[in-house]
Amino acid sequence: xxxxxxxxxxxxxxxxxxxxxxxxxxxxxxxxxxxxxxxxxxxxxxxxxxxxxxxxxxxxxxxxxxxxxxxxxxxxxxxxxxxxxxxxxxxxxxxxxxxxxxxxxxxxxxxxxxxxxxxxxxxxxxxxxxxxxxxxxxxxxxxxxxxxxxxxxxxxxxxxxxxxxxxxxxxxxxxxxxxxxxxxxxxxxxxxxxxxxxxxxxxxxxxxxxxxxxxxxxxxxxxxxxxxxxxxxxxxxxxxxxxxxxxxxxxxxxxxxxxxxxxxxxxxxxxxxxxxxxxxxxxxxxxxxxxxxxxxxxxxx
Numbered sequence: 001x002x003x004x005x006x007x008x009x010x011x012x013x014x015x016x017x018x019x020x021x022x023x024x025x026x027x028x029x030x031x032x033x034x035x036x037x038x039x040x041x042x043x044x045x046x047x048x049x050x051x052x053x054x055x056x057x058x059x060x061x062x063x064x065x066x067x068x069x070x071x072x073x074x075x076x077x078x079x080x081x082x083x084x085x086x087x088x089x090x091x092x093x094x095x096x097x098x099x100x101x102x103x104x105x106x107x108x109x110x111x112x113x114x115x116x117x118x119x120x121x122x123x124x125x126x127x128x129x130x131x132x133x134x135x136x137x138x139x140x141x142x143x144x145x146x147x148x149x150x151x152x153x154x155x156x157x158x159x160x161x162x163x164x165x166x167x168x169x170x171x172x173x174x175x176x177x178x179x180x181x182x183x184x185x186x187x188x189x190x191x192x193x194x195x196x197x198x199x200x201x202x203x204x205x206x207x208x209x210x211x212x213x214x215x216x217x218x219x220x221x222x223x224x225x226x227x228x229x230x231x232x233x234x235x236x237x238x239x240x241x242x243x244x245x246x247x248x249x250x251x252x253x254x255x256x257x258x259x260x261x262x263x264x265x266x267x268x269x270x271x272x273x274x275x276x277x278x279x280x281x282x283x284x285x286x287x288x289x290x291x292x293x294x295x296x297x298x299x300x301x
Contacts, residue, residue: 003027004154005247006192009147013188020188021140024147043139046109050098050121053108057097057118064103066285068215073097076223087130091230092223095122099222103215112149112158115165115207115214116172118222120145123176123229124183133183141182145175148195155247156254160207160266163257169218169225170202170253176229177236186237194229194236196246201228203249204256206264208271211282217272 003009003023012023028039062071077093099118102108108117124141127133149158152171157163177194186194202225210216242249263270272278 021143053098062100091126095226119172141179165207166205173225177232180233196242197232199249212268
């Protein structure tokens with residue numbers, strides 16, 4: 001069965017006895033022709049890479065070539081004052097650090113994109129720290145989050161160039177909120193509500209990378225999206241009703257993405273990229289690139 005919506009997912013659950021992640025395991029088995037054991041191994045490898053990115057971002061120097069990324073994750077993680085709680089502060093730090101690894105050319109897992117690569121690592125590593133979730137449950141949650149991404153991709157988009165940042169960090173936050181609910185033994189309805197709430201919160205977010213680099217404001221949006229994922233999961237677990245069904249929320253995301261002006265879709269021509277400071281940074285980085293190119297060219301002659 002091809003699952004194109006949460007309604008399709010619910011129908012699949014009726015057929016398999018209610019195992020939430022099973023339809024996506026069956027999809028992987030059919031799509032890739034791999035054994036179930038190989039798929040679990042792949043998920044374990046991906047999750048290890050997520051954990052490694054989080055850890056290296058908090059340990060190694062995370063200064064990007066542009067200088068716009070400068071060890072923000074570890075600054076937040078180790079700060080002495082907690083606005084809410086130590087766990088919340090550390091979740092923000094982990095999400096920042098994992099995304100900074102991407103900005104500094106490190107190894108990450110695009111979940112669903114490189115620009116949103118800090119969200120799931122920050123969320124899941126914090127969940128394990130707080131609730132001591134077993135690894136098997138986390139791997140199942142990754143399958144659940146992948147299924148959420150696939151539905152969003154089919155009904156809207158996962159690409160900033162198509163739907164703005166709502167399609168990247170918004171989708172990752174939706175994946176994360178669903179994974180959170182699953183890890184805490186929430187049912188399918190609660191997962192659906194968490195995704196709907198998250199999308200409602202992220203709807204309309206533009207993609208406006210300064211100088212065309214996936215750094216500002218991309219890094220900080222990974223942290224804010226992680227926070228939204230946690231609040232959405234909390235509301236969904238408590239029985240909060242988002243009113244608009246999840247499939248309709250995703251369709252609204254697609255409609256907003258189509259209507260969004262091109263300058264707000266990863267072109268670096270609008271939003272923060274078009275500010276005076278954004279333009280100055282862009283000009284500076286372009287000049288640096290030209291100088292590097294000239295040096296390399298002269299060295300080859």
